[in-house]
Amino acid sequence: MSYRNNAIEVVGLRKSYGDHEVISGVDLTVGEGSVYALLGPNGAGKTTIVNILATLLTADDGDIRVAGHDVRRAPDRVRASIGVTGQFSAIDERLTGRENLRLMADLAHLERATVAGTVSEMLERFDLVGAADRSAQTYSGGMKRRLDLAMTLIARPRLIFLDEPTTGLDPRSRRELWAIVREQVADGVTVLLTTQYLDEADHLADRIGVLDGGRLVAEGTAAELKRRVPGGQVSVQFTDAATLAAAAASYADATADAEALILQLPNDGTVAGLRRVLDGLDDDGVVGVTVENADLDDVFLALTGHATEAPATEEISA
Numbered sequence: 001m002s003y004r005n006n007a008i009e010v011v012g013l014r015k016s017y018g019d020h021e022v023i024s025g026v027d028l029t030v031g032e033g034s035v036y037a038l039l040g041p042n043g044a045g046k047t048t049i050v051n052i053l054a055t056l057l058t059a060d061d062g063d064i065r066v067a068g069h070d071v072r073r074a075p076d077r078v079r080a081s082i083g084v085t086g087q088f089s090a091i092d093e094r095l096t097g098r099e100n101l102r103l104m105a106d107l108a109h110l111e112r113a114t115v116a117g118t119v120s121e122m123l124e125r126f127d128l129v130g131a132a133d134r135s136a137q138t139y140s141g142g143m144k145r146r147l148d149l150a151m152t153l154i155a156r157p158r159l160i161f162l163d164e165p166t167t168g169l170d171p172r173s174r175r176e177l178w179a180i181v182r183e184q185v186a187d188g189v190t191v192l193l194t195t196q197y198l199d200e201a202d203h204l205a206d207r208i209g210v211l212d213g214g215r216l217v218a219e220g221t222a223a224e225l226k227r228r229v230p231g232g233q234v235s236v237q238f239t240d241a242a243t244l245a246a247a248a249a250s251y252a253d254a255t256a257d258a259e260a261l262i263l264q265l266p267n268d269g270t271v272a273g274l275r276r277v278l279d280g281l282d283d284d285g286v287v288g289v290t291v292e293n294a295d296l297d298d299v300f301l302a303l304t305g306h307a308t309e310a311p312a313t314e315e316i317s318a
């Protein structure tokens, strides 16, 4: 399959609700087989963009091609090419995990003879074998997310949209979900995900678009975004106060902690910058060097003027 190597191409996307413009001219390109994260706080417009790309909502303006098809002219073809997992689950809680999967397999018109086998394979792959024949209302939050994702993936879409896939999950369930997403990517599937978690974008995405107030305020790889802002530092631990003081005197921008015997120097994240710092140090008298780069929190704050305000992760009770 080829969509000229781009699974998603968006130019000039706009959407308003009444007088309120919620998406203000977004351009977006997602390469086939890559993971793109739309990162932004509540209300930034992430779900609106996903819903437009998934043909669940109509844009007011913009050229939008998904899986090579124009969302306005060929919505059916778009729908046939994608899988969507939204913030609200598609699970029927009265049914068992196996029954939910079977239902989705039927809806996706999987060949009858292969359905039972494919369902078992999905239960295995998503670690739901033990709970397969229990009603889904007894599942934990993490299990429900895995089942929901399995239901999306049973039709083997080559392009999937995951709208805040791990919001509300405990750290272990989040990592399990990340592993599943990575498996999909290894199979060549394209993923567009939305998240308010900086670490999620950092771990999963090839490219990140920072969305704030309906605009993409920055775009790039995690490393590129981190390089755009100051905030990193190099910490050097010394053996004694005299060596620390001598080193501190030779760096104009250093901050010394005499008690901890640590000198902190700004780090711009480049090899040349790090070399400049290291070249000025004497081997003797240095216990160790730690390099800390700016994190996406720093990036978000620098680009938008406010923090992401992402809620703490918490477990959803069954």
Ligand SMILES: Nc1ncnc2c1ncn2[C@@H]1O[C@H](COP(=O)(O)OP(=O)(O)OP(=O)(O)O)[C@@H](O)[C@H]1O
Pocket: 017, 022, 040, 041, 042, 043, 044, 045, 046, 047, 048, 049
């Ligand atoms: N049906 C609607 N009618 C009016 N305003 C809406 C509607 N749906 C969304 N909005 C507004 O559009 C803006 C973007 O909402 P959207 O749900 O896309 O944000 P989001 O980044 O996905 O946030 P969240 O993580 O809370 O879902 C918000 O200001 C929201 O209040």
